Amino acid sequence: xxxxxxxxxxxxxxxxxxxxxxxxxxxxxxxxxxxxxxxxxxxxxxxxxxxxxxxxxxxxxxxxxxxxxxxxxxxxxxxxxxxxxxxxxxxxxxxxxxxxxxxxxxxxxxxxxxxxxxxxxxxxxxxxxxxxxxxxxxxxxxxxxxxxxxxxxxxxxxxxxxxxxxxxxxxxxxxxxxxxxxxxxxxxxxxxxxxxxxxxxxxxxxxxxxxxxxxxxxxxxxxxxxxxxxxxxxxxxxxxxxxxxxxxxxxxxxxxxxxxxxxxxxxxxxxxxxxxxxxxxxxxxxxxxxx
Numbered sequence: 001x002x003x004x005x006x007x008x009x010x011x012x013x014x015x016x017x018x019x020x021x022x023x024x025x026x027x028x029x030x031x032x033x034x035x036x037x038x039x040x041x042x043x044x045x046x047x048x049x050x051x052x053x054x055x056x057x058x059x060x061x062x063x064x065x066x067x068x069x070x071x072x073x074x075x076x077x078x079x080x081x082x083x084x085x086x087x088x089x090x091x092x093x094x095x096x097x098x099x100x101x102x103x104x105x106x107x108x109x110x111x112x113x114x115x116x117x118x119x120x121x122x123x124x125x126x127x128x129x130x131x132x133x134x135x136x137x138x139x140x141x142x143x144x145x146x147x148x149x150x151x152x153x154x155x156x157x158x159x160x161x162x163x164x165x166x167x168x169x170x171x172x173x174x175x176x177x178x179x180x181x182x183x184x185x186x187x188x189x190x191x192x193x194x195x196x197x198x199x200x201x202x203x204x205x206x207x208x209x210x211x212x213x214x215x216x217x218x219x220x221x222x223x224x225x226x227x228x229x230x231x232x233x234x235x236x237x238x239x240x241x242x243x244x245x246x247x248x249x250x251x252x253x254x255x256x257x258x259x260x261x262x263x264x265x266x267x268x269x270x271x272x273x274x275x276x277x278x279x280x281x282x283x284x285x286x287x288x289x290x291x
Contacts, residue, residue, distance in 0.1 A: 001142040001182075002046050002061050003029055004175060008142050009048040009059045009093055016128075017121050019091065022057055024050035030058065030086070044078050055088040064096045067104050076111055076118050095123045097150040097186070102126075125150040132159055137167035145179045152186030158195040161187060231263035238270035239279075250276045 002008055006027040013019040030049040046061040060078045064071065075092055083090045096102035102124025109118040128150040131137050137144035144167055148160045164183040168176045187195065235254055239246055246254075257263055266279055273279050 001145060001179070002048065005142050006048045008140075009046075009061050010050055010057070012095075012123055012143075013059065013091060013093055013121060016123065017093075019121065021050065022052070022089075024052050024056050026051045044082075047082060049086060055086045057088055058082050058086050058090045060090065060092045062092065062094045064094050064101055064105050065098065066101060071105075072107075072109050075120065076109060079118070092118065092120050093123065094120045095146070097125055097128070097146070099125045130156055130160065132156070132163055134163055134166050137163045138169075141167050141171065141175075141179060145182050148183035149186045152183065152191065153188040155191075157187050157191040161191075161195060231260060231267065232257070235263065235266045235270055235279075238267060239276060242270070244270075244273070244276050246276050250279070253280070 006029050010021055010024070010027055014021050027048055027050050030047040044060045045063050048059040048061060049055055050057040050059070060075075060082060062071070062075070062078075079090045079092055094102075094105045096105045102122050105120055106122040106124075109120070111117065123146070128146050129143075130151050131144045131147040137147075141164070144160070144164045148157065148164050151157055151160055161183045165180055168179055171179070184192065184195075232254055236246065236251075254263075254266070257266075269279050
């Protein structure tokens with residue numbers, strides 16, 4: 001997202017974290033290669049360079065989803081190496097949607113030299129706004145996706161994702177796919193079920209072509225799953241009626257099956273088998289001997 005819109009990085013530093021930046025007219029992605037003449041290669045997630053006819057400020061953008069102690073060793077190097085290369089002030093912006101990871105990222109890094117301490121500037125869940133207004137999301141879709149990533153597990157998560165899906169209209173297909181996938185993957189299990197149920201019922205009008213395809217796919221998968229469910233239920237009911245106990249492994253195997261012909265065969269075999277394991281053995285259905 002930062003690569004798609006480099007100005008997002010300085011806007012977050014200035015508008016959300018309150019950092020004073022020099023005047024600038026252009027924000028562009030700079031090489032993230034920060035290797036010096038040493039054996040180890042260092043590469044940041046992204047570097048955004050602000051310029052006004054010449055470089056005036058550089059931002060190292062790091063997306064941190066989990067703790068990584070090695071980062072506390074490399075982040076100071078990123079800044080000093082970049083400062084040496086572009087000849088202007090630098091700052092570290094860490095985006096950490098998870099609250100506990102954000103707290104860890106924000107801990108000062110003492111380099112040992114007096115007063116030489118790096119305090120990372122962190123965009124955590126508390127710093128990222130909840131975006132529910134479609135026009136706000138349309139004006140800044142990347143920030144809307146960050147909002148979904150930071151608050152998707154909360155009660156308001158599904159509403160944020162609906163806003164994102166409505167706001168991505170007009171973006172190129174690749175960005176739409178990336179943004180919708182990021183937003184959807186940020187939801188809690190309960191919120192995702194609720195949203196997908198809403199999509200299947202068709203009670204929400206999604207504006208983007210990709211979102212409409214997602215809805216259509218969800219509806220088709222729902223219809224398909226419904227067909228499978230009938231056969232699976234029949235297998236379980238027959239086995240239960242015959243007093244055959246279905247263990248966890250066998251139950252999961254039946255639930256995972258999406259082959260209608262296989263499910264129908266299992267229904268017929270369930271009538272005559274002497275054990276659940278026999279249900280899965282190859283071979284035709286053997287009718288019981290007539291008495």
